Amino acid sequence: MARDLRGFIKLLEQRGQLRRITALVDPDLEISEIANRMLQQGGPALLFENVKGTDQSVAVNLMGTVERVCWAMNVEQPEELEALGQKLALLYQPKPPKTLAQTVNFGKVLFDVVRAKPDRDLFPPCHQVVLKDEQVDLTQVPMLRVYSGDADKVITLGLMITRDPESKIPNVGVYRLQIQSKNTMTVQWLSVRGATRHLRKAAERGEKLEVAISLGVDPLVIMAAATPLPIDLSEWLFAGLYGGKGINLSKCKTVDLEVPADAEMILEGTITPGDVAVDGPAGDHIGFYGPVNEKAPLIRFNCVTHRKNPIYLTAFSGRPPKEDAMMAIALNRIYTPILRQQVTEIVDFFLPMEALSYKAAIISIKKSYPGQARRAALAFWSALPQFSYTKFVIVVDETINIRDPRAVVWAISSQVDPARDVFILPDNPFDSLDFATAQPGLGGKMGIDATTKIYPETDREWSEPLTPDPETAAIVDRRWAEYGLADLQLTDVDPNLFGYDMK
Template identity: 40%
Template sequence: MKDSTTATSGADLRTTDLQGFVTALERRRCLRRISRPVSLVHEITEIHRRVLEAGGPALLFEKPVDASGNVHDIPLLTNLFGTQERIEWGLGVESGGLAGLAAMLADLRHPSPPASSGEVCAKMPLLRVALSMRLRQVGSAPVQQIVRRGGDIDMRSLPVQWCWPGEPAPLVTWPLVITRSPDDPNDINVGVYRMQVLGRDKLIMRWLAHRGGARHHRQWQQRGRDMPVAVVIGADPATILAAVMPLPENVSELAFAGLLRRARTRVAPAITVPLPVPAQAEIVLEGTVSATETAEEGPFGDHTGYYNAVERFPVMSLSAITMRRNPVYLSTYTGRPPDEPSRLGEAMLELFVPLVKRQFPEITDLWMPPEACSYRAIVVSIDKRYPGQARRIMMGLWSMLPQFNYTKLIVAVDPDIDVRKWDDVVWALSTRFDASRDVMIVGETPIDYLDFASPRPGIGGKMGLDATRKIAPETDREWGQVLAMTPEISQRVDALWHEIGLGDQL
């Protein structure tokens, strides 16, 4: 089951809301409506899993059915970013256009002064894009057409998915959680943290300590105050994708979304909390995360392919639910790759390889295999010029981005090795690596909290394998020369190929 697209340009998909994007996907035959009632309990997960593995379309379940047999009138959208093409369209670029966007992001992070009048003109579009990062305040928001407070608040009115067998409750899987610092109203973070439904007006907020929302929560806790929070379920694709990108802490995801869509993000004040919310969103949960109250969360299926351990996390109490008159509920599942997060991880890597190369110019390519849960292993090729360079690159990568901080294994290779081909990488490990010399182990370092292999939660070891050619004083031996045919022979055989009757057989 593959998408059947009718066009390749993503320019007309730069919509300001999710439903506009859905309409465009349907026009391109990249979305399937499912009118038959389908259960929110496990059935949608299994359908989604099979369609994603087949490279199939986004899915709009028009009659999701909850555990009590009630049919919801709010449709559920899933597999929105199950292919790289749809991720590219969501980022506002044409199919295959990630490289151009990556170069633009690198220029924004490390701008260089124009060297000529021609370069000034060439950089003008970059300036216009940068101006799109200013938020636009609006007074009337479609997401506030319906407002529920007090006794009208009920999470059971939303089609919240129950993903895997053995899970204790429905789980909000695609929430964009908006928080801010108590000291600086402009220090606003948007992160994606799963949320277990705890009751009619309560959820559990599960975030890891290094994430922006947890950082803000600690600041509010230190003042003995509950933290205001707004949770967006369903937004325009640029806002969703900005929330999953590893941006610097001083860059607002809401502002960055404007850069992606080439138009300023419209925001409105939330109804009951002092936070901005995307005006064109589908559903917003407003409330506070307690400074003191916690509850046991899990076990839930995770991107590792395992159920996570049961642990306590802070509780969010709702003060309002706002929504459009006819909203769409966005959902997904997480599991062993491939899943939607792993597809997104592959695309995000393409965006940030140019940034990595600017930080470390000797890096020629970098790959994070999705099978390694997106970020737990890196293969990096370097233009090696001095002894110990591979180890320097390993240490630099581990400290560069939050995702790289959790990488357990880095394999360094030479530029003649294709980092995306395991047969190349294994050949390099087999012929350029010696365990007594080329292993670097770093203990007692931050590790993904969900990694059961680590001896203690959140802390463990990292390993680097130097599979580059060795130079003095790394070795006293003369290094072998790689086998290769001469260009002259290759050209002669090219000319002979059809004459000897092999052209149609290989």
């Protein structure tokens, strides 16, 4: 697969997972309504080739299924993503190898890192057309207005590239941008993100923060930007690790930043600390309109470069399922080895899509001492920056299938005494977009210990769980066809038979 957006679109089309729409469509509400219906049904990616008000095509729903997210990351099955997570775990918190096998594995990862270093492209496709100063007109970019209550059109899948004013290490993040004029946009971000740290440092030094927005990149690069990384490691390096070779970067025209050479479009500009504007309301991932932010940082753009006939790649937020939820399911697999390294008692963990892929976490542990479930929950909240915004952590035994809501609800219902096993941490820094908190940006967290209790957690003798008799189960397996039931293999029970949908 070619390492750019067009190569991925070609792959989807070859696999029957892309529809080209030639009918005239409006980026104001109409495109998102069409795409949302496809998302809800697990439908194909869409390429709109006749968009009102622009000569650019619009690609949406490219990563609208977990299968397509896996293809974007050069694997076929979600389980294969854990191998990528194991590489990240070694780099996230490296430890000296103790055995020959560990030495060999660490050497392989270091070799992969060498191969993953970015290359430079002196004549990049993203510079085929260059527009500066008065030529800049962001209204020609086919941004979507997704919901009728949105203040204006937004960019959602643009990679924002900034650089630490001190260390010069770049950060690549995905933030929502709202158009303000033909050459300005506001940005909505969380205080823990890398770009916000860079802006604070620039303010302390009395400097402007240089910014580049890369639109229409290889989806693999988007996944790298969404992966939790140590501050001192570059997303470009991890994109190379994901892809097996370094990505091509090129210098911007007017700011001292590097961007993906194969991007469809690059927006170049600066943020002056204290230069703000009103942002929002806008539909957000919580499932409500995000609040108005009267002091959103304002980016002033002075240069736009793009390919000939650029393709605008976009997505949109809202109540799951949405593309960001599908990406989160894949990232869940990548996080797992990192989390196990940070919190050694964790066997597995799961972030349900229905809980916005980060608001609730279910973790399983191999319990060996009292209080271990509470320790695991507290460690989880501090393991990775984004987990600090997780409201609920449910800890279960390793025997519980954490991806089966029936099993998790059973564990909570049968093994939890709320007075003993539920604990609240009040007044934590929190997601300001969460309307459930009493105060913006400040909220509580809840831990639930749904594990089997041991002394001194309880003085009562804990009963054994009910399980089938293994000898009888073996007999029934052996005689299943004899019963005349060979056509009924009940290994995959339809959850809808029980009154709800577990898809």
